[in-house]
Structures are given as structure tokens and as C-alpha cells.
Amino acid sequence: MLKISTGFLLGICIGLIFGPSAEVLKPLGDIFLKLLKMSVVPLILLTIIVSINNSNPKELGRIGGKIFPYYIITTALAVFMGIGIAKLISPGVGLSMPKNSSIEVPEAPSLIDVLLQIIPSNIFESFANGNILSIVFLSIIVGFAINFMRHSNEKQTKEWGNLLLKFMEAGSEVVFRILNGILQYAPIGVLGITATTIGTQGLDTLSALAKYVGASYLGVGIQMVVVFPIILLLFKVPVIKFFVNTREAIVTAFVTSSSLATLPVTIKSALKAGISDRVANFTLPVGATVNMNGSAIHFGVGVVFAADIIGYDLSVGAIIAIILTGTLAAIGTAGVPGAGLIGMSIVFTQAGLPIEIVGLTAGVNVITDMVFTTCNVTGDIVGAAVVDKSEEKHTLSLVEDKDIAQTSISK
Numbered sequence: 001m002l003k004i005s006t007g008f009l010l011g012i013c014i015g016l017i018f019g020p021s022a023e024v025l026k027p028l029g030d031i032f033l034k035l036l037k038m039s040v041v042p043l044i045l046l047t048i049i050v051s052i053n054n055s056n057p058k059e060l061g062r063i064g065g066k067i068f069p070y071y072i073i074t075t076a077l078a079v080f081m082g083i084g085i086a087k088l089i090s091p092g093v094g095l096s097m098p099k100n101s102s103i104e105v106p107e108a109p110s111l112i113d114v115l116l117q118i119i120p121s122n123i124f125e126s127f128a129n130g131n132i133l134s135i136v137f138l139s140i141i142v143g144f145a146i147n148f149m150r151h152s153n154e155k156q157t158k159e160w161g162n163l164l165l166k167f168m169e170a171g172s173e174v175v176f177r178i179l180n181g182i183l184q185y186a187p188i189g190v191l192g193i194t195a196t197t198i199g200t201q202g203l204d205t206l207s208a209l210a211k212y213v214g215a216s217y218l219g220v221g222i223q224m225v226v227v228f229p230i231i232l233l234l235f236k237v238p239v240i241k242f243f244v245n246t247r248e249a250i251v252t253a254f255v256t257s258s259s260l261a262t263l264p265v266t267i268k269s270a271l272k273a274g275i276s277d278r279v280a281n282f283t284l285p286v287g288a289t290v291n292m293n294g295s296a297i298h299f300g301v302g303v304v305f306a307a308d309i310i311g312y313d314l315s316v317g318a319i320i321a322i323i324l325t326g327t328l329a330a331i332g333t334a335g336v337p338g339a340g341l342i343g344m345s346i347v348f349t350q351a352g353l354p355i356e357i358v359g360l361t362a363g364v365n366v367i368t369d370m371v372f373t374t375c376n377v378t379g380d381i382v383g384a385a386v387v388d389k390s391e392e393k394h395t396l397s398l399v400e401d402k403d404i405a406q407t408s409i410s411k
């Protein structure tokens with residue numbers, strides 16, 4: 001971690017001193033990102049399949065039954081908070097759309113399309129296109145199928161199930177070994193990315209959209225220092241220790257702007273924070289693709305920003321609809337840099353807001369994406385910590401039940 005922080009700080013200094021010419025260091029960062037991305041698909045596929053098989057089908061339903069409501073509730077609250085903070089700051093007031101601006105707007109698929117795309121019609125296409133949500137979907141159903149085979153009453157089916165699992169376990173060991181090697185390179189990669197971003201974006205970019213950026217940072221700040229600590233405290237997770245142990249994932253998310261690229265570091269940090277690998281390996285790959293608290297704040301702030309620009313008063317009904325679409329769009333947002341712009345286009349389309357404003361914010365997305373991703377990744381680990389705590393209680397109560405039963409038998 002010390003090495004990654006040093007890379008980060010050195011990168012800032014180089015970026016500030018050399019400005020745009022710091023871009024010569026970009027390939028160093030690109031190498032790091034490519035290596036991480038290379039390992040993401042096998043990592044997701046194998047860790048989800050293996051972790052689904054770490055528990056019996058009943059226990060699995062219990063973990064899923066806890067983590068999914070957590071994701072949905074915290075995401076909806078985050079959209080709401082984004083709206084509230086932007087309402088206070090009114091980032092778009094005084095700003096108008098640039099005339100004839102040739103803004104590149106990402107094409108917005110309809111919400112139902114986004115959800116339907118999760119089910120692959122051709123699994124090879126999903127792998128080739130790196131369609132992560134489809135790969136998560138596939139991994140979950142394959143994991144369940146193998147788990148059911150292993151718990152079958154037929155001897156042959158059971159054997160095949162166990163054989164398949166062994167194969168997957170061996171594969172995931174290979175991936176983890178490769179990842180360990182990649183992480184050795186992380187400090188240099190982080191230096192390259194930081195120097196390039198600071199050097200080329202500078203602080204000028206903030207001028208016109210400063211309030212928008214400010215609202216985004218404030219929203220994420222509140223989520224990080226108020227909401228997450230409250231959730232952790234509610235579940236009796238020591239807050240400071242949690243953040244100290246997960247800082248490596250937090251910094252990596254900040255510099256890569258990608259939950260998925262950060263995933264290997266996220267898992268490592270979660271284990272360091274004492275979260276059991278059973279919970280971490282199942283919830284974190286899923287969380288990196290579906291749980292986006294930061295992106296949800298992004299959508300909330302963005303909607304108010306756009307409404308301010310066009311002078312549109314958001315009614316309570318409109319806000320409720322935005323929370324709903326914002327939550328679904330956040331779930332559908334991929335954990336890669338800039339993906340939030342596409343999610344935002346979906347929300348804008350549903351809310352009837354001009355999609356050009358998404359393009360307007362795209363210029364500062366590099367700066368905001370960093371904090372949104374940090375918040376996304378922290379939210380994933382907070383979720384894993386909360387579920388892990390409740391699992392502890394469950395294990396404890398099972399042990400206690402057993403003790404009581406034994407005591408009463410011996411009596």
C-alpha cells in the first residue's frame with residue numbers, strides 16, 4: 001500500500017510540474033489497466049462459480065437474500081441524496097447549453113433492453129464483447145447448477161459436479177497467482193495514470209462545471225464519511241479499522257475509475273479487513289458489476305443539473321420516477337470508466353431531459369468518475385462487511401443452538 005500511495009503522490013507531483021507533457025507516462029498506466037482488464041473475465045467467472053460452491057444451496061440463498069436488498073436500498077438512497085445535494089447547490093443555475101455544440105452523446109439503450117441484455121443469446125458473443133453483466137449471469141447459473149449436481153443423490157452426477165468444481169478451483173488459483181504478479185506492478189501503473197490525468201486535465205477544467213463537480217464530490221463525501229460509517233456502526237463493524245484496511249482498494253478505485261479493474265484489489269482489501277473469503281468471493285464480483293452507490297449519486301446530481309439548465313421544476317412524482325430509473329440504471333451500469341454516462345443517458349431519456357447535457361458533463365467526467373468509482377467500490381466492501389457480520393451471528397447462533405441441544409441431552 002505504501003508503494004501504491006507513493007506512486008499516487010509522485011504522479012500528482014509529476015502532473016503538476018510537467019503539465020500536459022506528463023502524458024508520456026500514459027503507457028505505464030495503460031499497461032496496468034490492460035493487465036487488470038485481462039484478468040477480469042476469468043476472475044469473475046471462476047470466483048463466482050467457486051464461491052457459489054463454497055456454501056450449500058440453502059446458505060447461498062441466505063447470503064443472496066441479504067446482499068441484494070442491501071444493494072437496492074443503498075442505491076436508491078444514493079440517488080435520492082444526489083438529488084438533495086444538487087438541489088441545495090443548484091449546479092446548473094446560470095449555465096446554458098452551448099449553441100451548436102458538437103457534443104458526443106453516448107447512445108442510450110432503453111431500460112428494458114439493458115435488463116434483457118443480461119441474458120446472453122450467444123455466450124461466446126458475451127465473452128468476446130466483455131459483456132460483464134451477462135458473464136455474471138452465466139457464472140451464477142453455472143455455479144448453481146454445479147452446486148446442485150454436487151448435492152445430488154445420484155452418485156455419477158455428484159462425481160461430475162465435484163470434478164467440475166475441482167477444475168474451476170484449479171483455474172481460479174491460476175488467476176490469483178497471475179493477479180499477485182500484476183499487483184507488484186501497481187505502484188508504477190498508478191504513477192502513470194495519476195501523472196497523465198493531473199497533467200492533462202489540470203484544474204482549469206473545473207471552472208465552468210465547478211459546482212457540478214462540487215456537488216458530486218460533496219455527495220460522495222457524505223456517502224463516504226457519514227452514510228457508510230453509519231451502516232458499519234449499525235452492524236458493529238469498527239469504522240476506522242475498516243477504512244485503514246481497505247485503503248488500497250479505495251486508492252485503486254480512485255485512480256482507475258473502474259470497479260471491475262479494481263476488483264482484484266477489492267477482494268484482497270476485504271480479506272485484509274477480516275471479511276470471510278466465503279462472503280467476499282461471492283458478493284464482491286457481483287457488487288463490482290451491480291452495486292453502484294457512486295453512479296447513483298452521479299445520476300441524482302446530473303438530473304438536477306439538467307433540470308436547472310432548462311429551468312424544469314422537478315415534481316415529487318418525477319423525483320420518485322427518477323429514483324426508480326436511477327436505481328435500475330445504476331444496477332445496469334458496467335464497472336468501467338465512463339459507463340455512468342450511458343446510465344445517465346438512460347435516466348435522462350426516461351425523465352425527458354435533454355440528453356445533450358450528459359455530453360456537457362462528459363468533459364469533467366474524468367474528474368468525477370474517480371470519486372464515483374471510489375464510492376462504488378467502498379459500497380461493495382461495506383455490503384460484504386455487513387453481510388459477513390450477520391453471517392457471523394448466524395454461525396454463532398447455530399453453534400449456540402448445538403451447545404444448548406447438547407447440554408439438554410447430557411442432562
Ligand code: ASP
Pocket residue numbers: 257258259260292294295298333334335336337338339340341369372373376377
Ligand atoms: N466508472 C464507474 C465504475 O467503474 C462506473 C461509472 O462510470 O459510474 O464503478
